[in-house]
Amino acid sequence: MKNLYIRLIFLFIGLFLLSSCSDYLDKEDDVELTLDAVFESKTKTENWLASCYSRIPDPTWGYTRSLGWEILADDMSPSERWRQYGWEVIPFALGDWAVSSTWGPGYWNNLPQRIRECNILIKNIKPIPSQNLTESDVKLMIGECRFLKAYYYSLLISTYGPVPFNPDEITPVDFNLSDLQVGQTPYDEIVSWIDNELKEAEKVLPPSYTDSKYGRATSIMCKAVRARMLLFAASPLVNGNPDYAGHLSKDGKPLFSASYDANKWKIAADASKDLIISAEVAGYKLYVEMNAVTGKIDPFLSCQKLHLVEYNQGNKEVLFARPSVESKEYDRHTAPSGSGGAGGYGVTQSLVDAFFTANGLPITDPASGYVENGFSAEDGYWTNGSTKWNEVKSPGLVTVAGTYNMYCNREPRFYLAVNFDRAWYTDGANAGKDQGRKLDFFSGGKDNNHTHDAPQNGYLVRKRTDPTRDPLRDYFAPRQGILYRLGEAYLNYAEALNESDPGNADILIYVNKIRERAGVRTYTTGATDTQNIHVDSDQASIRKIIRMERRVELCTEGIRYDDLRRWKLAETVLNGPAYGMNFNGKNEAEFYKRTAYQTRVYKKAFYWFPIYLAEIEKNPNLVQSPFWAN
Incomplete structure (x- = not known):
């Protein structure tokens, strides 16, 4: 039975092996293995680790097509008729979304599988001196798996909110069905675990890689995931949202906190500041190209090439990348x-x-x-x-x-x-x-x-x-x-700081770093002049300019949808007609007019993905996501 289990695991690994991390992750065609035999081979151990990495999203094609984060938001708009070619999320944006709707990435099932694989590696990996797998290598691989577990849980709670949570689980071959029928853990408890796990993982991981290991977990990636997650956790959607006061687990436990906690904004601000300081000490910085004629920042080349130039080519703004994407x-x-x-x-x-x-x-x-x-x-x-x-x-x-x-x-x-x-x-x-x-x-x-x-x-x-x-x-x-870059960290820090310590000078400093690189006038609480724009110093005014800057600087990067959700603005912004120029226009008079090309629908339930009805039917301890009806 144990050999069958291992054969199935390696068959699964063969299907999902990460091809984008490095050449060191080549797969061998050996599926007749015991678990001990896997971790007695350096190559097979590395292959196992590769599978652990295999569910990191593709931030180009993945965010926009498969995950659908930008289709669901209001930045990008694909041809509606592409839905016939498997663009499953297009109907979601139009309100055609149910607990039986299919969604290719399948986080609910796929991410826990990767988490279990991380746990198996952590439990079984050991040095193999004869194959040059050292104690130091083992320590790093365990740190990588701890990062991946925390990262995957951060994706799960960003998508579904509270989820079943057993971070050290390894399903035995002789499991009882009741062992798998686990209910959800409250959102804040999972956030706390992810926070602590990332802080532990970063202690053993290096701040960067420039060799064949580029794309593997670093301490800066730990800090980046932590900072973004804590910003979300401080935001109105999950910080004392009264809409979720009655959302309880099957045993009656509140799955979201009903009390607003202002200190969550300070925790988020501190996490972003820690990320920025640590990253800059390690050599990360905003990507900038200088204009040879003016001797000043070239906004066009800077903002264009930051998405095209790789880290080892001088783009030190990249905090977390997937080396090869669609x-x-x-x-x-x-x-x-x-x-x-x-x-x-x-x-x-x-x-x-x-x-x-x-x-x-x-x-x-x-x-x-x-x-x-x-x-x-x-x-x-x-x-x-x-x-x-x-x-x-x-x-x-x-x-x-x-x-x-x-x-x-x-x-x-x-x-x-x-x-x-x-x-x-x-x-x-x-x-x-x-x-x-x-x-x-x-x-x-x-x-x-x-x-x-x-x-x-x-x-x-x-x-x-x-x-x-x-x-x-x-x-x-x-x-x-x-997936993460320093420019976002600057804006995350400014937002969290404005909510926790309004008036702090750092707020405009970090917003202005982004605007300076973009070639537009910076903000000041003083008088408007040729270099600066006056902005009132009150919290609401600063909040407005931060949100405008995020919309422009981070557009089409997979962030806008989460911003609208966490601000509780999605049901307002994403409802109603969506406009463009007139697709049917054959001349200037017909084409250049604001024309509604589709009607968007966003219900209160849509803030969280539903749990598939089949999962609810299999597990009596689950409760459906808020406002979804089974």
Whole structure:
């Protein structure tokens, strides 16, 4: 029986072996093994560890398509008709979501399997001197598994809230069914365990890797996961939310705390500050490219290349990466159909509106200079921009003559995130050359064939796409996927500090570090001038600018959905019509008008994924997620 169990485990490992961590994780075709034999081989031990890593999400294609974090939020919008090709989350965004709905990533079942594999390794691993697996190696591998267990639990509670919790469980071969029928543990208890486990793991892990181990757990990854989790735990959704006061386990225990705890914000602020200080001491820093002409920060190259340059190439902003991801599919689906792409993955009008103007003000500010209607009379240039990021036609060009005014006079991050009609576009074949073309999103135009492979709301995503991609020649450069970066940590710290210690000078310091890199004016509580924008110092005003900055800086990175959830804004923001330009428009008069292209539905239940009805039926000790009906 034991041999059968081990054969099944290795069959499972063969299916899910992590291919993105390093070459050292090669798999051998040996499935006739006892558990002792696995951990008497360095190679097989490393293979086992590889399987433990195999459920780390893909932060390019995974967040956007499989997990659906950006589809469920209000940044990115795929062609609705892609649902016929297995895009399971598209119906969720439209309100078609039930306890029987399938969801490919399947965290409820898959993550506990990885956690159990971590526990098996922790229990059985040992040094193998003859194969150069040292005591130090064993200590590191155990630390990695402790990190992975805590990380996977953080994903579980972010998705489902309270979950069954037995962090050291190893299911025996002769288990009784009742051993597996475990109810949920309160949310805060699991947060406390994850917090402590990450602090213990970081004690034995190095702060970084630059060799073949890049992508494996580090002390900085422990701190990054901890800081993001604690920010979520301090937020209104789970910090004294009265909506969950009656959400009890089967034995009558409250699964969420009904009491607001202001100290949770201080704990979150301290965790983010600890992450920032430790990371900077270890050599991490915001990614910045300097402009050779002006000698100042180049906002275009800085904000574009931070998503393309890898850690060992000088991008020290990356705190936690998956070394190899499905970037090809992300690049293909965001590329215009006129250049061989699938051409249907766009951004929303609300994201277009969220970007600041060139003078750093929101478009709603009368002093921003924003003009929505009409067309530009001449080409537009960013005077302090890059001479390299968009060399087509002319250095520094951001808009060509005849561009809809809505897209003119905007900040650098806008031009790096949004492909709009008449944006100057260069495909891979022409990258770096003085040639290209204007995008044509009119119905029947080069980039809108009016099928499912066309921008249903008049926009395509540009952010995190590779400018050298060439779908016509099937060329897509591989790259890493970034799960955590220092820029987010700065904004996490500013938010938690504003809630725990309003008026603290660090708040604007760290928000301004992000804005300075982006090439827009920074904030001050003093007078507005050519370099600074006045903002009132009260907590509500600072909260507003922090949230606006998060929306722009972190857009399309898988963070917006959790922000809307934890702020308890999802049922407001994600309900009602979603707007873009008119997909059916064949000319300027028809295309350039705000048009509702779909109606979003977000119910109170949707803050948490439901537990599959089949799981509820199998386990009488489970309670369904809040406001979901079995």
